[in-house]
Amino acid sequence: MAKTTTAGTRDLDRAGLSDERLVAMLRNMLLQRQLDNRGFQLNRQGKIPFALGSEGHEAVQAGAAMAFERGRDVLVPYYRDLGLALGVGMSPFEILSSLFARQTDRSMGRQFPNHYTNHDLGVLSISSIIAGHCTHAVGVAAAFKYRGEGGRAVLCTTGEGATSQGEWHESVNYAAVHGLPIVFLVQNNEWAISTPQDLQMRVANVADKAPGYGLPGVVCDGFSPVATYAAMNDAFVRARGGGGPTIVEAKCYRFLSHSTDDDDRTYRSREEIEERRKMDPVPRFEQVLIEAGVIDEARRKQLRADVLRETNEATDAAEAQPYPPAESLYTNVVAGDYQPWQE
Amino acid sequence: MAGVRAAAGAAQTGITMTNVEAVRTTLHDALVRDERVLIMGEDVGARGNVFLITKGFLEEFGPQRIIDTPLAEASIVGVAIGMAMEGLRPIAEIQFADFIYPAFNQIVGEAAKIRYRSNGDYTCPLVIRTPYGGGVRGALSHSVSIEALFYHVPGLTILAPSTPADIKGLLNAAIESPDPVLFLEHKKTYRSVKGEVPAGYYTIPIGKADVKKAGSDVTVVSFGYNLHQALDAANRLEGEDVSVEVIDLRSIRPMDKTTILQSVRKTRKLLIVHEDNKFGGVGAEIAAMVAEEALFDLDAPIRRLAGPDVPAMGYALPLEEEFMISTEEMVGAMRDLAKF
Ligand SMILES: Cc1ncc(C[n+]2csc(CCOP(=O)(O)OP(=O)(O)O)c2C)c(N)n1
Ligand SMILES: [Mg+2]
Numbered sequence: 001m002a003k004t005t006t007a008g009t010r011d012l013d014r015a016g017l018s019d020e021r022l023v024a025m026l027r028n029m030l031l032q033r034q035l036d037n038r039g040f041q042l043n044r045q046g047k048i049p050f051a052l053g054s055e056g057h058e059a060v061q062a063g064a065a066m067a068f069e070r071g072r073d074v075l076v077p078y079y080r081d082l083g084l085a086l087g088v089g090m091s092p093f094e095i096l097s098s099l100f101a102r103q104t105d106r107s108m109g110r111q112f113p114n115h116y117t118n119h120d121l122g123v124l125s126i127s128s129i130i131a132g133h134c135t136h137a138v139g140v141a142a143a144f145k146y147r148g149e150g151g152r153a154v155l156c157t158t159g160e161g162a163t164s165q166g167e168w169h170e171s172v173n174y175a176a177v178h179g180l181p182i183v184f185l186v187q188n189n190e191w192a193i194s195t196p197q198d199l200q201m202r203v204a205n206v207a208d209k210a211p212g213y214g215l216p217g218v219v220c221d222g223f224s225p226v227a228t229y230a231a232m233n234d235a236f237v238r239a240r241g242g243g244g245p246t247i248v249e250a251k252c253y254r255f256l257s258h259s260t261d262d263d264d265r266t267y268r269s270r271e272e273i274e275e276r277r278k279m280d281p282v283p284r285f286e287q288v289l290i291e292a293g294v295i296d297e298a299r300r301k302q303l304r305a306d307v308l309r310e311t312n313e314a315t316d317a318a319e320a321q322p323y324p325p326a327e328s329l330y331t332n333v334v335a336g337d338y339q340p341w342q343e
Numbered sequence: 344m345a346g347v348r349a350a351a352g353a354a355q356t357g358i359t360m361t362n363v364e365a366v367r368t369t370l371h372d373a374l375v376r377d378e379r380v381l382i383m384g385e386d387v388g389a390r391g392n393v394f395l396i397t398k399g400f401l402e403e404f405g406p407q408r409i410i411d412t413p414l415a416e417a418s419i420v421g422v423a424i425g426m427a428m429e430g431l432r433p434i435a436e437i438q439f440a441d442f443i444y445p446a447f448n449q450i451v452g453e454a455a456k457i458r459y460r461s462n463g464d465y466t467c468p469l470v471i472r473t474p475y476g477g478g479v480r481g482a483l484s485h486s487v488s489i490e491a492l493f494y495h496v497p498g499l500t501i502l503a504p505s506t507p508a509d510i511k512g513l514l515n516a517a518i519e520s521p522d523p524v525l526f527l528e529h530k531k532t533y534r535s536v537k538g539e540v541p542a543g544y545y546t547i548p549i550g551k552a553d554v555k556k557a558g559s560d561v562t563v564v565s566f567g568y569n570l571h572q573a574l575d576a577a578n579r580l581e582g583e584d585v586s587v588e589v590i591d592l593r594s595i596r597p598m599d600k601t602t603i604l605q606s607v608r609k610t611r612k613l614l615i616v617h618e619d620n621k622f623g624g625v626g627a628e629i630a631a632m633v634a635e636e637a638l639f640d641l642d643a644p645i646r647r648l649a650g651p652d653v654p655a656m657g658y659a660l661p662l663e664e665e666f667m668i669s670t671e672e673m674v675g676a677m678r679d680l681a682k683f
Contacts, residue, residue: 109659128484194390
């Protein structure tokens with residue numbers, strides 16, 4: 001993409017990104033925020049039983065998605081990856097179909113919201129079992145290496161809590177031993193439901209664990225999409241070029257309760273949240289782009305209006321879809337017809 | 344479902360509470376009573392467990408006894424095993440039964456075999472509590488029933504009480520047990536089922552089913568959320584002059600042969616109802632036992648109502664409803680058997 005730095009504006013650390021791509025990241029972040037709010041809104045209206053937000057993760061995911069190469073790389077996400085899902089090409093309609101559990105959802109209403117799957121886009125199907133997907137990500141990377149497909153890499157994401165799981169350690173170790181093309185992105189939002197980071201690990205940074213596996217570990221500012229992009233792009237370039245895995249830890253925050261089933265007032269202070277809110281990555285990045293002259297106030301308004309309209313349209317379109325039929329419960333158990341007793 | 348209420352059988356004096364309150368107060372009393380008891384799991388501390396079962400425990404008993412563990416089930420169970428072998432009485436919590444799989448090795452490969460492999464030199468008095476079951480829009484990974492995955496394993500005790508009074512008595516028995524117990528709590532009954540709980544400490548013997556409703560035409564064996572539906576169904580059939588005996592299994596391993604056989608020999612008809620899928624489910628063992636022991640006492644083929652043979656219930660309402668057994672289906676099956 002052409003670099004179109006506007007002359008005469010304030011210096012911006014853009015990590016080589018064109019204006020167009022900077023604005024694309026902002027748009028992704030605004031859309032995340034809008035869709036997140038919509039999920040919680042629909043839940044409060046009693047229209048959907050559950051929603052889970054990624055508020056506070058917008059910058060991480062917009063930045064990481066920008067480093068991802070569509071059509072080449074594979075995403076093995078976790079359930080708080082709305083922005084990555086959008087960033088690699090999933091549509092708001094798909095997201096809302098899953099929130100409403102409609103027939104148009106890829107899993108046909110089977111999966112919990114936020115448990116994406118999209119084989120066409122290279123988004124691997126995941127379960128809710130924390131860190132269960134990390135081994136699969138390593139397997140995909142192993143397949144790339146086996147087939148000699150240089151230039152491709154896997155993005156495996158988790159929260160910081162997930163790094164306590166044996167399967168996360170086993171995955172990182174396996175990938176390290178075999179020098180596989182994979183990036184482990186840990187979105188450290190300080191909390192695993194009610195459990196703070198210091199009850200998960202003794203190190204200050206998840207990335208500090210990397211040397212124990214013989215891997216590079218990188219910490220980046222997860223409230224900055226540009227910083228996250230820069231760290232992720234380095235890691236992707238290394239992986240695609242045969243340089244092996246990297247652990248990238250993006251420091252961010254979970255602004256909302258864990259999900260609509262959680263109430264964070266029982267375990268963290270309002271002051272802490274207010275403090276982090278001052279760093280809210282969405283208005284902050286808008287401001288950065290305005291000050292650098294990449295967008296003006298009118299463009300900001302336009303972008304906000306666009307994502308609101310897009311979200312409204314997707315909401316109406318998804319809500320109008322039918323539920324999957326009850327009979328669909330019985331399909332795709334195995335290939336073909338499935339009966340535990342054979343005639 | 345409308346009209347769920349606690350089954351008969353609780354003592355006349357006591358406090359009325361929900362299933363979730365029964366779990367909470369029993370755990371609380373155990374912590375007060377026995378210093379060796381401690382609770383460990385994800386979010387059991389400040390959050391007080393995701394269903395608020397341990398709310399306030401951290402403040403009352405401190406972080407040495409109410410342990411917010413790292414997010415790793417293999418070590419939650421594995422560390423608890425070591426504590427149990429060393430004389431403590433840990434109660435390990437798996438946040439949802441669906442998340443027990445990372446601990447499968449620790450439960451099946453280790454806990455169940457410690458007494459046996461050491462020939463009694465070491466024991467493993469450990470309780471693993473976990474909420475299971477569907478009907479709460481939990482989709483694939485917050486809905487499973489796990490009893491059949493574990494009930495094949497000698498050395499494990501599996502309890503699944505369904506009323507507040509039974510929860511208290513059997514949770515106390517589990518904590519007293521010298522061997523590992525998997526304690527299953529149906530989450531749909533947590534707040535929907537209420538009943539009277541006798542005051543004071545008591546235990547209910549492990550391995551004893553309970554006749555929750557006496558009857559003469561059909562025997563129904565069930566547990567969990569289904570048990571309450573079966574009672575509803577049986578009560579509805581009273582109006583049609585069909586008399587159904589409802590047995591609450593309560594203990595899945597070991598299982599109560601006497602109560603089941605006594606009832607079946609009386610009614611001569613057996614219906615087994617469980618939420619988990621049918622193939623290899625708990626109903627298969629009950630049916631096989633009855634066929635071995637009382638085939639010629641039966642007047643009709645044994646009938647099982649169970650979940651469909653698919654990997655999970657879906658998130659969309661029609662997919663969940665299709666998976667769960669309805670009370671109407673139970674009424675129909677009971678009526679058919681009675682007529683047979
Ligand atoms: C094996 C397993 N255990 C427990 C859970 C319940 N659970 C869901 S999310 C979560 C916390 C995860 O925290 P983290 O990895 O930091 O991700 P975050 O939600 O903060 O983005 C827990 C304990 C689960 N889904 N899977
Ligand atoms: Mg976290």
